[in-house]
Amino acid sequence: MRKGIKRLIITIIVLVLVVTIAFSSVFVLAKTKKIFINKWFVNEKNSTIGVDVSSYQADIDMNKLKEQNIAFIYIKATEGSNTQDDRFAENWKNAEKAGLLSGAYHFFSYDSDGKTQAENFIKTVGTNLKGRLLPAVDVEYYDDKEKNPPEKEAVIRELKSYLDTIEAAYGVKPLLYTRADIEKKYLQGEFDEYKRWMSSLYSPLGWNYKGDWYLWQYYNRGKLEGYTGGEPYIDMNVLNKNKSLDDLIVK
Numbered sequence: 001m002r003k004g005i006k007r008l009i010i011t012i013i014v015l016v017l018v019v020t021i022a023f024s025s026v027f028v029l030a031k032t033k034k035i036f037i038n039k040w041f042v043n044e045k046n047s048t049i050g051v052d053v054s055s056y057q058a059d060i061d062m063n064k065l066k067e068q069n070i071a072f073i074y075i076k077a078t079e080g081s082n083t084q085d086d087r088f089a090e091n092w093k094n095a096e097k098a099g100l101l102s103g104a105y106h107f108f109s110y111d112s113d114g115k116t117q118a119e120n121f122i123k124t125v126g127t128n129l130k131g132r133l134l135p136a137v138d139v140e141y142y143d144d145k146e147k148n149p150p151e152k153e154a155v156i157r158e159l160k161s162y163l164d165t166i167e168a169a170y171g172v173k174p175l176l177y178t179r180a181d182i183e184k185k186y187l188q189g190e191f192d193e194y195k196r197w198m199s200s201l202y203s204p205l206g207w208n209y210k211g212d213w214y215l216w217q218y219y220n221r222g223k224l225e226g227y228t229g230g231e232p233y234i235d236m237n238v239l240n241k242n243k244s245l246d247d248l249i250v251k
Contacts, residue, residue: 038218041204048239050074050215051222052105055087058230062091065226066244072101072245074094074136074237079122080109083115084124092125094123103133105177106162107142110150112232114161122169129170129250135174137162155186163194172250177217179210195239195248214243 027061049069053060054076065073073095076085088104095102106121121135129135139159166174177197178187188211197215198205205216215237222236239245 010071036145037114038201038204042218042238044236044238045069047241048245050237050239051224051235052120052217052235053074053087053091053227055085055233056222057227058087058232059228060087060091060094061226062094062100063226065224066098066100068224068226070100070105070224071239072237074103074105074133077104077106078117078121079107081120082114084120088124101133101245103136103175103248104129105136105138107138108140108159108162110145110155110158112158114158114163115165117158118162118165118169121166127169129172132250133248134172134175134195135166136177137166138177139187140178140199141182149185152186159191163191170250175248177215181206183209183211204229209225214240214248217238 004248010170048071051065052074062073075088075091077088077092078084092102092104104121104125106117109117113239125135132203163174173194174185175197176194177199178189179199181197183198184231196211196213197217197220198213199208199217201218201220205213217235217237219236220233222234223232224234227234
């Protein structure tokens with residue numbers, strides 16, 4: 001074999017090994033939540049992008065968000081049975097005024113009755129959601145719940161109570177926000193008829209979730225113009241390219 005060809009083969013083998021090691025390192029770092037890589041996999045210019053906000057973003061200019069090609073926004077309304085987001089009413093009104101498609105979400109508590117949580121949401125948001133996004137419920141761990149997860153039976157019972165109460169009030173099935181491990185532990189097989197809004201912040205959603213989804217929260221370190229006085233970051237979401245945003249709108 002000619003020296004030149006042999007040298008080329010060795011070079012190719014070395015390059016393949018370097019690329020393989022580099023990719024493996026990135027994969028491990030992403031899976032262990034050391035780095036964010038999702039922006040490599042989301043073409044923000046050619047996708048339907050939205051944000052979700054709460055009082056943490058403080059003063060929000062909805063028109064400015066819309067100017068940056070933000071197509072929709074989810075706004076935190078309530079948490080548990082007794083808490084309302086301080087900025088909800090303001091954000092809700094301003095989103096409508098700006099013509100920015102908006103929806104309200106509730107942060108689900110494992111320590112509170114599902115029905116009273118739903119009543120808190122309904123009282124805060126009102127009963128008319130026509131033209132808005134489906135009401136969403138955020139089911140995730142908080143405080144020490146990941147280390148000491150709630151009993152599955154209790155979670156299913158109270159979440160069903162919450163969802164049934166919301167559906168009776170609005171005539172639509174709420175959107176379920178969660179992440180893959182909680183989906184597998186609590187929701188899979190129990191709430192399959194509800195549309196999913198999945199969170200996977202450190203790695204592509206397809207790496208850890210194979211189910212159907214409408215929205216993917218892919219990044220919680222977004223930086224946009226239009227919010228001041230609070231958290232410097234904003235949560236970024238993308239619509240599944242095989243889905244229609246119109247299917248998430250209350251008719």
